[in-house]
Amino acid sequence: MGRRRGGAGGGCSGGHRRTPPGVGLGAGGRGSDRGGVCGYLRPPHGYFRKGLCFGLACFANMPVESELERGARMKSVGILSPSYTLLYRYMHFLENQVRHQLEMPGHYSHLEAFYDDKKGVLPAGKDTPCSQQPVHWLPSIHRYMYPEMKITHPAGCMSQFIKFFGEQILTLWKFALLRKRILIFSPPPVGVVCYRVYCCCCLANISLPGIGGTIPDSKPFFYVNVADIEMLETEMSYVACTTEKIFEEKRDLYDVYVDNQNVKTHHEHLQPLLKINSADKEKYRRLNDQRQMLLYSQEVDGDCSSCEEDLFILFFMEQNNRIFQTLMEVSASQDKTLTADHARGMGLDPQGDRSFLMDLLEVYGIDVMLVIDNPCCT
Numbered sequence: 001m002g003r004r005r006g007g008a009g010g011g012c013s014g015g016h017r018r019t020p021p022g023v024g025l026g027a028g029g030r031g032s033d034r035g036g037v038c039g040y041l042r043p044p045h046g047y048f049r050k051g052l053c054f055g056l057a058c059f060a061n062m063p064v065e066s067e068l069e070r071g072a073r074m075k076s077v078g079i080l081s082p083s084y085t086l087l088y089r090y091m092h093f094l095e096n097q098v099r100h101q102l103e104m105p106g107h108y109s110h111l112e113a114f115y116d117d118k119k120g121v122l123p124a125g126k127d128t129p130c131s132q133q134p135v136h137w138l139p140s141i142h143r144y145m146y147p148e149m150k151i152t153h154p155a156g157c158m159s160q161f162i163k164f165f166g167e168q169i170l171t172l173w174k175f176a177l178l179r180k181r182i183l184i185f186s187p188p189p190v191g192v193v194c195y196r197v198y199c200c201c202c203l204a205n206i207s208l209p210g211i212g213g214t215i216p217d218s219k220p221f222f223y224v225n226v227a228d229i230e231m232l233e234t235e236m237s238y239v240a241c242t243t244e245k246i247f248e249e250k251r252d253l254y255d256v257y258v259d260n261q262n263v264k265t266h267h268e269h270l271q272p273l274l275k276i277n278s279a280d281k282e283k284y285r286r287l288n289d290q291r292q293m294l295l296y297s298q299e300v301d302g303d304c305s306s307c308e309e310d311l312f313i314l315f316f317m318e319q320n321n322r323i324f325q326t327l328m329e330v331s332a333s334q335d336k337t338l339t340a341d342h343a344r345g346m347g348l349d350p351q352g353d354r355s356f357l358m359d360l361l362e363v364y365g366i367d368v369m370l371v372i373d374n375p376c377c378t
Contacts, residue, residue: 045091046183047222053080054222056087057095064103075101077111079118094240100351113182135345160192160286161199164261169203170280171263172256173316174273174356176204178363179237180255183247194222200239205317212325215363230251254278269355277352289314324347330368338368 048055057078064073077097079090097111162169176180181201186193201220221240223230224247232238232253246258248257256265263274294311322344330338343357350372357370 015345045094046191047087047197047220049219049221049224050080054083054087054220055080056090056094057090058098060095060098060102069206073102073105076102155194158199158308159291161196162291162312164196165263166261167276167280167284168261168263170276170283171274172200172258173203173319175256175265175270176200176218176239177320178202178356179215179358180270181232181235181237181252181253182239182256183224184239184241184242184258185245185247186243186260188243190243191221191239193203193243197222197241199312200312203316204320205313206320206324207317208324208328209319211364212326215365229262269359272352272355273359275352277349279347279349279353283319283347287312290315319347323348323360324364325364327364327368331366336368338370338372340372343372 029187045056045058048057052369053076057076058073059076061072061074063071065071066073073271075098077094079087081087084181093114095116100107101144111299165172172182173314184193184196184200186196197220201218204218215237216324219235221228221232224240224242225244226246229250232240247253248259251266255264255267265271290311293309294308324341327338330336332344338357343350343353348357354370354372357372360366361368361370
């Protein structure tokens with residue numbers, strides 16, 4: 001993975017590897033390194049992160065009568081890119097190629113042709129030492145990822161996310177907006193959990209100019225394991241998932257730990273955000289009402305111009321925009337006073353969301369004076 005060329009790799013059997021010259025990601029037979037992703041990515045598709053790049057890989061296996069392969073042939077084929085917004089376009093290609101590698105191991109002509117057509121230069125970084133000048137990609141891939149991530153998930157991914165977490169998606173929304181380090185644990189397979197990382201990232205989308213320019217991006221790392229601990233120690237904000245329970249003990253690596261449907265934090269000042277308040281319940285009700293209206297229009301009127309993903313993203317983006325628009329207007333006013341009426345206008349609970357508002361002002365560096373009474377002092 002230390003090379004600078006990015007593309008698709010070839011398959012192998014019995015633990016051997018072969019890749020086209022300069023390719024940083026390959027298909028592997030047995031467990032391999034972070035680049036081969038065949039040791040831990042066991043669903044049909046899985047997203048991951050390697051250094052400055054994102055990857056998508058497909059894994060499959062089949063029984064074989066081979067003593068060398070111990071009765072099972074396992075292959076993974078994946079690609080790397082500086083941005084994950086368009087990786088979904090190659091899902092079917094990867095799926096076909098991993099089947100091809102199972103049936104005809106060692107035949108790499110399709111992968112080599114794909115690499116020659118799509119190859120690029122990966123950006124320079126600590127994992128990608130280079131002697132050439134890198135191609136200058138988008139200035140910040142994270143700022144453009146949400147609108148482009150259409151159909152990057154199975155049908156009903158957003159619906160499953162809402163049903164799985166219920167009202168707790170409002171808790172995740174607050175932590176995501178505060179750019180906290182969110183680690184999602186779930187037993188294998190990890191593929192479905194990768195999509196929860198994506199959904200969680202969609203909660204914090206803001207389209208207003210000039211918001212969040214001085215705070216760290218919330219980076220989607222998708223799957224992480226113990227090999228990523230050193231990297232996670234340096235991150236200020238991320239959303240990731242893992243199947244390794246040992247991460248729960250490493251509290252210095254995360255702010256929020258999600259164990260299936262149990263959202264928790266070990267930081268005392270974040271504890272109030274775990275409680276669902278009346279404004280959260282109202283937002284969840286409105287979200288479900290809008291979903292039902294969409295499903296009704298699709299079924300009765302045949303309106304397919306909108307999808308549930310659009311509704312989900314726009315719902316939270318509008319909520320976020322309303323909050324920050326109000327905060328910026330108050331900060332530009334003469335007295336800079338944020339009142340309970342302002343909180344209600346933003347769709348927040350003046351008492352229940354007081355701690356959330358204080359953290360929001362601090363994280364985004366917004367200069368206003370909060371005059372909402374602390375409930376414990378009234």
